Amino acid sequence: MKGLTSVFYRLLIRLILLIPVVLAVVTIGFILIKLFPGDPAVLLAGEAASPQYIERVREVYGLDRPIWEQYLRYLEKVIMFDLGYSLSYKRPVLDVILTRLPYTIILAVSGLSIGLILGLLLGIVSAWYRKKLISPIISSVAFIFYSTPVYVLGQFLIYYFAITYRVFPVGGVVTIGVEHSNFYAYILDVLWHLTLPSITLGLVFMASYVKLTRSSFLEVLSSSYFLAARSMGLRTSTLILKHALRNAIIPVVTLAGVQLGMLIGGVIITESMFSWPGIGQLTMEAVSTRDYPLLLGIFIFTSVAVVVINAVVDFIYGVIDPRIKDRW
Amino acid sequence: MRWLNSLTICVALTLLLGIVGLLADLIAPYDPLNTRMFRGLQPPSNVNLMGTDQLGRDVFSWVIYGIRTSLLVGLSSATIAVAIAVLIGLLSGYRGGIIGNTLMRVADVFLSIPRFMLIIVTVVLLSPRISNIILVIAIFSWPEAARVVRSEVLSIKEREYVMAAKALGSRDLDIMVSEILPNVIPTILSLWTLIIADAILTESALGFLGLSDLNYPSLGVMLMMAKNAIFVGGWWVLLFPSIALVILILVFNSLSDKLIERLSPRLG
Numbered sequence: 001m002k003g004l005t006s007v008f009y010r011l012l013i014r015l016i017l018l019i020p021v022v023l024a025v026v027t028i029g030f031i032l033i034k035l036f037p038g039d040p041a042v043l044l045a046g047e048a049a050s051p052q053y054i055e056r057v058r059e060v061y062g063l064d065r066p067i068w069e070q071y072l073r074y075l076e077k078v079i080m081f082d083l084g085y086s087l088s089y090k091r092p093v094l095d096v097i098l099t100r101l102p103y104t105i106i107l108a109v110s111g112l113s114i115g116l117i118l119g120l121l122l123g124i125v126s127a128w129y130r131k132k133l134i135s136p137i138i139s140s141v142a143f144i145f146y147s148t149p150v151y152v153l154g155q156f157l158i159y160y161f162a163i164t165y166r167v168f169p170v171g172g173v174v175t176i177g178v179e180h181s182n183f184y185a186y187i188l189d190v191l192w193h194l195t196l197p198s199i200t201l202g203l204v205f206m207a208s209y210v211k212l213t214r215s216s217f218l219e220v221l222s223s224s225y226f227l228a229a230r231s232m233g234l235r236t237s238t239l240i241l242k243h244a245l246r247n248a249i250i251p252v253v254t255l256a257g258v259q260l261g262m263l264i265g266g267v268i269i270t271e272s273m274f275s276w277p278g279i280g281q282l283t284m285e286a287v288s289t290r291d292y293p294l295l296l297g298i299f300i301f302t303s304v305a306v307v308v309i310n311a312v313v314d315f316i317y318g319v320i321d322p323r324i325k326d327r328w
Numbered sequence: 329m330r331w332l333n334s335l336t337i338c339v340a341l342t343l344l345l346g347i348v349g350l351l352a353d354l355i356a357p358y359d360p361l362n363t364r365m366f367r368g369l370q371p372p373s374n375v376n377l378m379g380t381d382q383l384g385r386d387v388f389s390w391v392i393y394g395i396r397t398s399l400l401v402g403l404s405s406a407t408i409a410v411a412i413a414v415l416i417g418l419l420s421g422y423r424g425g426i427i428g429n430t431l432m433r434v435a436d437v438f439l440s441i442p443r444f445m446l447i448i449v450t451v452v453l454l455s456p457r458i459s460n461i462i463l464v465i466a467i468f469s470w471p472e473a474a475r476v477v478r479s480e481v482l483s484i485k486e487r488e489y490v491m492a493a494k495a496l497g498s499r500d501l502d503i504m505v506s507e508i509l510p511n512v513i514p515t516i517l518s519l520w521t522l523i524i525a526d527a528i529l530t531e532s533a534l535g536f537l538g539l540s541d542l543n544y545p546s547l548g549v550m551l552m553m554a555k556n557a558i559f560v561g562g563w564w565v566l567l568f569p570s571i572a573l574v575i576l577i578l579v580f581n582s583l584s585d586k587l588i589e590r591l592s593p594r595l596g
Binding site for chain 2: 020021024025028032035036037043143144146147148149150151152155156158159163260261262264265268269272273283284287288290292295296298299302303306307310
């Protein structure tokens with residue numbers, strides 16, 4: 001057993017090691033500004049800005065100065081959590097992002113959970129009944145889902161469940177024009193709206209979990225400790241849940257953390273498909289209004305968030321399962 | 329579905345899709361970009377095999393040209409990405425050194441941030457011309473491949489025949505090209521097809537979000553049209569481009585799987 005102080009010490013080191021990555025993200029942001037074929041002041045002010053405002057931005061970011069000074073000023077601003085000002089919202093970029101963040105978290109977490117649960121379930125079934133017909137069927141279905149873009153899947157779900165059979169709403173967070181009698185009714189309404197987008201996201205992620213669960217479960221099934229547990233005559237449910245699942249789940253959960261960056265891509269498309277007002281839809285609004293400060297701000301914010309969350313999740317695995325060595 | 333599992337079928341389907349892409353001008357009955365508002369949202373018929381979208385564009389012609397665009401973007405960006413990945417993977421795997429290690433750090437950074445977000449921002453800033461889309465996808469696709477190539481190189485360079493070549497006094501460049509590279513080729517082929525599938529997916533996703541070159545019909549753009557069409561019964565606008573897109577991605581994904589199994593059994 002390692003002491004608690006050593007755990008905190010290791011976490012601290014892990015977070016310090018993130019600084020170069022965060023710097024790299026900011027640098028990419030700066031390079032993107034420099035790549036912009038037009039006037040960088042227009043980029044940082046937004047295309048609809050007045051000439052006076054563009055001049056002010058030019059001064060604040062020192063855009064008439066040498067390039068290293070521009071870089072340092074930009075870096076300083078971002079490090080002080082100043083991601084610029086969104087013209088289309090007439091508010092600081094960070095404010096706009098934070099108001100949308102909860103929606104994205106809800107959608108991402110529920111989508112990921114659905115994907116994980118379905119993936120684990122199907123993976124276990126396909127490994128346990130590996131000699132039955134069901135196993136190749138599950139694998140093939142998972143492979144097809146794996147190759148299906150999220151917006152194809154989502155639109156078919158909308159077509160069947162929202163348009164043809166009207167079981168679920170087409171999009172949005174709550175039913176427009178409905179007064180909710182109490183908080184409970186409000187939550188139900190949100191969950192009802194959340195169903196289709198989170199299933200869409202979940203099904204896409206399910207595919208990779210099925211494959212991984214299956215192979216890691218098969219490995220456990222052929223191990224000697226599992227054979228020992230089996231020879232003791234335990235019930236099948238005990239065998240699967242207590243002896244196999246616990247060991248087979250580790251690589252699957254690790255994958256869930258690693259896929260966070262991929263999840264963002266899926267979230268952007270799912271949100272814009274279902275008018276779910278999170279960061280993804282905000283991104284597409286920023287694209288269509290050419291609100292460059294907002295767009296760059298979202299990029300830096302999500303990148304840093306993903307990097308930090310990945311490091312923390314990775315660290316937690318290391319604490320839970322000492323066999324996983326630090327990867328950095 | 330055992331028929332999907334055969335390498336021959338995958339290769340045959342790939343060739344078929346390639347022919348469709350190459351001969352798009354001969355196969356497509358109409359100019360896909362031609363809008364005929366008075367023939368908007370027609371169901372499939374003898375005149376329009378797969379119906380028309382809201383703007384009266386022929387969905388069948390669009391799908392045929394869309395396959396061409398997908399293959400164009402997929403093949404060119406995957407080829408560029410793999411070329412970069414092989415160069416960097418070989419360099420950092422065989423030589424290491426400051427340049428090699430720095431490049432791998434850069435790859436790590438790219439791997440840890442949300443790729444699709446980065447692609448969207450870059451494409452918006454540079455304007456969504458087809459050349460930009462290809463380059464941007466390529467530039468953000470090499471890191472993962474480079475990591476794989478590097479780890480292969482790291483294990484191959486310890487083999488006896490590489491040692492022997494070294495002992496005989498071969499130059500590093502010769503060893504890299506004639507001893508190591510041929511052994512990485514199965515991995516490279518598999519990565520290449522995997523990146524093609526991924527690039528096709530990314531290109532159509534950009535199209536779906538309205539970021540595409542208007543001169544190159546994208547399957548994603550037709551699926552964006554489907555977003556509204558399905559509300560007024562236009563299922564054909566969704567169905568046919570979807571099938572084409574899923575087949576494209578499925579074929580290249582399974583090609584990658586099969587290649588790994590066939591060419592280097594120890595990795596499968």
